[in-house]
Amino acid sequence: MQDYSFNEYFDRFPVAMAYVPWQHLTNIFENLDEAYHVGTIFPELEKPFTGRRCVK
Amino acid sequence: MNNRMKSEREQLFHDIGVISFVVTEMNEYLDTHPTDKEAMEYLNHYVRMQNQAMREYAMKYGPLRISDADGCNQNEWKWATQPWPWEGGC
Numbered sequence: 001m002q003d004y005s006f007n008e009y010f011d012r013f014p015v016a017m018a019y020v021p022w023q024h025l026t027n028i029f030e031n032l033d034e035a036y037h038v039g040t041i042f043p044e045l046e047k048p049f050t051g052r053r054c055v056k
Numbered sequence: 057m058n059n060r061m062k063s064e065r066e067q068l069f070h071d072i073g074v075i076s077f078v079v080t081e082m083n084e085y086l087d088t089h090p091t092d093k094e095a096m097e098y099l100n101h102y103v104r105m106q107n108q109a110m111r112e113y114a115m116k117y118g119p120l121r122i123s124d125a126d127g128c129n130q131n132e133w134k135w136a137t138q139p140w141p142w143e144g145g146c
């Protein structure tokens with residue numbers, strides 16, 4: 001449960017292993033109906049699956 | 057999203073779903089961030105709201121959790137007589 005700094009420890013990580021960046025609480029959706037609809041109360045975790053590349 | 061007007065019961069049931077979802081999300085966040093005070097405050101706030109809404113629902117329509125069954129001042133066991141989910145109870 002340690003909060004590794006990516007830059008500091010990068011060289012010591014074994015290859016081919018995946019790491020998930022640590023989540024920090026920022027805020028939660030103001031509109032909770034919207035949160036319920038998108039499936040998370042954390043705006044930074046809203047990652048809709050589109051099945052294709054996204055173009056902004 | 058349909059635009060049909062929800063009945064008061066449906067609206068309260070929906071709100072309980074949303075509040076319970078927030079509680080679960082905060083619960084999971086705290087599992088990996090057990091010393092985050094702000095998250096604990098959020099959790100406590102929504103747990104209180106959830107309990108309040110659950111009590112209100114139990115009083116008006118019947119309990120959604122067995123722990124709220126004592127909040128129903130009916131002469132019948134609403135837990136069993138209210139519609140089940142597969143009978144359109146939610």
